[in-house]
Amino acid sequence: KKTPLGGSARKKAYRGTVPVYGALPEDTGHPPPSPNDSSAGQSVPAVASRVGPPLAIGCFVAAGLASTDLSVLASNPLVRDSACSIVAVVGAVGWLKVWTSLAASGAMDSRLSRKIIHCGSGPLFLLVWPLYSLEPNARLVAALVPALNMARLVAAGTKRDSSDIVTAVSRSGDAKEVLGGPLLYCAVLLAATLFGWRGSSAAVVAIAQMAIGDGVADIVGRRFGKRHKWPFAPSKSYAGSIAFAFAATLASFALLRWFQIAGCLALPFETTDLLARLFLISVLCAFTELVPAADDNISVPLVAAILATTLLR
Numbered sequence: 001k002k003t004p005l006g007g008s009a010r011k012k013a014y015r016g017t018v019p020v021y022g023a024l025p026e027d028t029g030h031p032p033p034s035p036n037d038s039s040a041g042q043s044v045p046a047v048a049s050r051v052g053p054p055l056a057i058g059c060f061v062a063a064g065l066a067s068t069d070l071s072v073l074a075s076n077p078l079v080r081d082s083a084c085s086i087v088a089v090v091g092a093v094g095w096l097k098v099w100t101s102l103a104a105s106g107a108m109d110s111r112l113s114r115k116i117i118h119c120g121s122g123p124l125f126l127l128v129w130p131l132y133s134l135e136p137n138a139r140l141v142a143a144l145v146p147a148l149n150m151a152r153l154v155a156a157g158t159k160r161d162s163s164d165i166v167t168a169v170s171r172s173g174d175a176k177e178v179l180g181g182p183l184l185y186c187a188v189l190l191a192a193t194l195f196g197w198r199g200s201s202a203a204v205v206a207i208a209q210m211a212i213g214d215g216v217a218d219i220v221g222r223r224f225g226k227r228h229k230w231p232f233a234p235s236k237s238y239a240g241s242i243a244f245a246f247a248a249t250l251a252s253f254a255l256l257r258w259f260q261i262a263g264c265l266a267l268p269f270e271t272t273d274l275l276a277r278l279f280l281i282s283v284l285c286a287f288t289e290l291v292p293a294a295d296d297n298i299s300v301p302l303v304a305a306i307l308a309t310t311l312l313r
């Protein structure tokens with residue numbers, strides 16, 4: 001299709017009307033702005049406000065990185081640890097957003113999305129641990145991830161922030177609820193980071209039991225455990241507890257192996273021996289989950305940590 005202005009005449013006309021754009025239409029693939037286009041002839045700040053703060057921040061970070069020697073950054077442990085924590089914090093926001101959006105769109109039940117968040121958050125955080133530097137302070141930088149999430153939950157639970165974290169993790173949509181199970185969950189991640197860290201099989205097993213064991217018990221129990229309930233815990237089913245024991249064993253095993261492969265911890269057990277020990281821990285944690293005395297986000301990882309300290313050394 002022929003255009004009214006072609007070749008150099010069009011370039012000249014375009015240069016004349018759009019002082020803030022460095023690129024010509026041929027460079028950008030976009031058509032030239034019409035005389036009515038509100039961006040034509042605007043100043044840089046006006047255009048920046050149109051494209052929005054995220055792009056401005058992105059440009060700022062990119063310009064900073066471009067003017068810095070990246071090899072110096074990569075070899076600096078504090079920079080490396082901060083980068084890991086930034087990735088984890090941003091990842092956590094995206095992770096919650098994905099499941100909340102799926103629930104909001106009707107693609108899945110919000111109880112299921114909440115349980116998937118419960119199952120995935122702790123193990124995903126564990127996967128990041130080996131990427132931190134060997135510095136003793138690395139765990140402090142890593143601890144910022146659950147600490148910041150706790151701050152978000154407290155802000156949301158005390159209504160100082162109407163964040164959609166409430167939609168993601170509260171059962172009923174009541175903001176105060178995030179100060180219960182979800183806050184304890186993050187507190188366990190914080191304690192495991194500060195007092196266990198990646199050389200501790202107890203920290204890894206405690207997180208796997210709390211996240212995967214308890215989460216899978218709920219997901220499976222609700223579907224397959226409607227009829228056969230425990231006599232002393234009428235809301236919980238055999239199916240849920242069996243699923244807890246098997247899923248938590250496999251998750252603990254896989255995460256421990258990941259830490260072994262990454263060179264973070266050494267375990268003196270053959271595969272079958274390790275699996276048997278983890279199964280014993282998981283069965284006992286599945287029984288702990290049936291006890292209504294304490295929140296299972298505290299009781300399960302506590303029992304798991306004690307058992308792992310005794311059985312995995």
Ligand SMILES: Nc1ccn([C@@H]2O[C@H](COP(=O)(O)OP(=O)(O)OP(=O)(O)O)[C@@H](O)[C@H]2O)c(=O)n1
Nearest residue numbers: 181217218219221222225235236237239240241
């Ligand atoms: N061993 C289990 C554990 C859970 N469930 C199912 O999962 C539901 C929720 O269990 P539970 O995690 O104990 O509920 P809450 O603590 O109330 O919820 P949450 O942990 O999500 O805060 C139960 O009603 C039951 O249907 C089950 O069948 N068997």
Ligand SMILES: C/C(=C\CO)CCC[C@H](C)CCC[C@H](C)CCCC(C)C
Nearest residue numbers: 091092118121124125146169181182185
């Ligand atoms: C619904 C939950 C518990 C109820 O029993 C889980 C709450 C999850 C937190 C609000 C989010 C926690 C995020 C982690 C601290 C970091 C995850 C990082 C990872 C890379 C995604």
